[in-house]
Amino acid sequence: MTLTDRYVSATLRRVPADQHPDLEQELRASVADAVEAKVEGGTDPARAETDVLNDLGDPDRLAADLAGRPLHLIGPAYYLDWLRLLKVLLWISLIPGAVVLTVDLVDGDAVGSAIWSGIWTTASVALQIAFWTTLVFVALERYGSPRDKGDLTGPWTVDRLPAERPAREASLVDTVVSVGLLVLVAAVLLLQNVATYRAPDGTAVPVLQPDLWPVWTGVLVALVAIEIVLTILVYARGRWTVGLAVANTVVGALFAGAVVWLASADRLVNPAFLDVTGGDSLAWLSNGIIAATVVIAGWDVVSVWVKALRVPRA
Amino acid sequence: MTDPEIFAGHSQEVRRGSVVVASLLLLRTPGYGYGLLEALAAAGVPVDANTLYPLLRRLEKQGLLGSEWNTDEARPRKFYRTSPAGERLARDLLDEWLAIARSLQTIDSPEGTS
Numbered sequence: 001m002t003l004t005d006r007y008v009s010a011t012l013r014r015v016p017a018d019q020h021p022d023l024e025q026e027l028r029a030s031v032a033d034a035v036e037a038k039v040e041g042g043t044d045p046a047r048a049e050t051d052v053l054n055d056l057g058d059p060d061r062l063a064a065d066l067a068g069r070p071l072h073l074i075g076p077a078y079y080l081d082w083l084r085l086l087k088v089l090l091w092i093s094l095i096p097g098a099v100v101l102t103v104d105l106v107d108g109d110a111v112g113s114a115i116w117s118g119i120w121t122t123a124s125v126a127l128q129i130a131f132w133t134t135l136v137f138v139a140l141e142r143y144g145s146p147r148d149k150g151d152l153t154g155p156w157t158v159d160r161l162p163a164e165r166p167a168r169e170a171s172l173v174d175t176v177v178s179v180g181l182l183v184l185v186a187a188v189l190l191l192q193n194v195a196t197y198r199a200p201d202g203t204a205v206p207v208l209q210p211d212l213w214p215v216w217t218g219v220l221v222a223l224v225a226i227e228i229v230l231t232i233l234v235y236a237r238g239r240w241t242v243g244l245a246v247a248n249t250v251v252g253a254l255f256a257g258a259v260v261w262l263a264s265a266d267r268l269v270n271p272a273f274l275d276v277t278g279g280d281s282l283a284w285l286s287n288g289i290i291a292a293t294v295v296i297a298g299w300d301v302v303s304v305w306v307k308a309l310r311v312p313r314a
Numbered sequence: 315m316t317d318p319e320i321f322a323g324h325s326q327e328v329r330r331g332s333v334v335v336a337s338l339l340l341l342r343t344p345g346y347g348y349g350l351l352e353a354l355a356a357a358g359v360p361v362d363a364n365t366l367y368p369l370l371r372r373l374e375k376q377g378l379l380g381s382e383w384n385t386d387e388a389r390p391r392k393f394y395r396t397s398p399a400g401e402r403l404a405r406d407l408l409d410e411w412l413a414i415a416r417s418l419q420t421i422d423s424p425e426g427t428s
Contacts, residue, residue, distance in 0.1 A: 033348035065368035
């Protein structure tokens with residue numbers, strides 16, 4: 001088997017069978033012509049064959065070009081449609097995650113495991129959506145008629161320009177997501193009294209200290225409620241202002257301060273909960289909660305100040 | 315002095331369409347793959363073999379080239395010939411090409427003379 005034989009069979013492997021006889025003969029003739037020309041020019045015959053095949057390059061690439069098949073997953077014709085649709089669909093994956101989270105909490109699962117299964121469900125659904133959406137577009141790219149390209153979402157016109165917004169930096173989506181997360185925090189705090197972790201023997205064991213109720217729980221939920229009001233005010237104003245940033249800093253500091261103080265005094269987590277779940281160190285858990293609270297609250301305060309002090313776009 | 319790499323990239327952009335026009339014009343006299351490759355190089359429109367061969371098949375599929383096998387000689391070769399549709403397209407593309415060249419010269423001339 002010569003080098004050319006191997007090259008030709010490597011190329012034909014990726015070309016539809018009905019084109020094989022014609023293509024093979026033409027490719028062989030072209031290679032032979034080129035080799036002949038090189039040999040007449042004084043190149044060693046073996047060397048000439050190698051040179052010609054090297055110039056033709058990767059047989060898979062040549063085969064794709066000869067057969068008119070794209071060497072990309074999603075080409076420029078569909079890329080924007082794919083991206084837009086995927087963005088919209090990925091938001092949907094939050095819904096099953098939230099449903100699983102709520103159901104788990106109502107069933108009285110531990111808050112940690114409920115949050116984990118909510119995140120896991122969201123991630124699985126997002127992966128499924130991304131995979132199937134991409135697969136459909138890959139099929140469209142390869143087998144869709146080129147004439148259809150403008151028809152998928154119709155040709156672009158100025159009607160599709162986003163509505164003019166008065167320099168709004170807080171989007172509706174951001175606001176809804178933020179409010180949703182805050183409601184979730186409040187729900188977790190309040191649900192301690194109805195839906196709590198159940199020990200293997202069926203007794204209800206609250207995750208948080210039972211004696212936080214009603215005073216501390218009330219304080220924390222009230223602070224969360226103020227955060228919700230702030231978030232909605234920001235949406236109404238269109239952006240963070242210095243006044244709103246001050247309020248956000250005060251509320252964030254109070255909430256973080258309360259959580260840190262309770263955790264460091266070992267008054268946040270119910271020791272009985274650790275006993276039934278087999279957790280051994282209350283100090284370790286408390287330190288984890290303190291660190292997480294400081295980082296999240298600090299990040300929130302700083303990022304809000306950055307947004308508030310940034311010069312608004314004209 | 316222009317960076318040779320930048321020049322090569324933009325030059326390729328400018329020449330991209332010229333291979334189609336040149337091939338359709340040259341193949342009014344029937345020709346085969348490698349022969350056309352050499353003819354194009356000689357005419358100052360050099361092109362890579364792995365670009366030209368897929369292009370010939372595409373033009374044939376679009377009905378701009380016809381083909382037939384010549385088995386008279388020792389090595390059977392597939393000869394391509396520009397079809398009437400290909401001839402018309404080549405004329406139109408050539409007109410467009412020349413119009414673009416004239417436009418560019420017009421744009422350039424005030425700069426060059428002043």
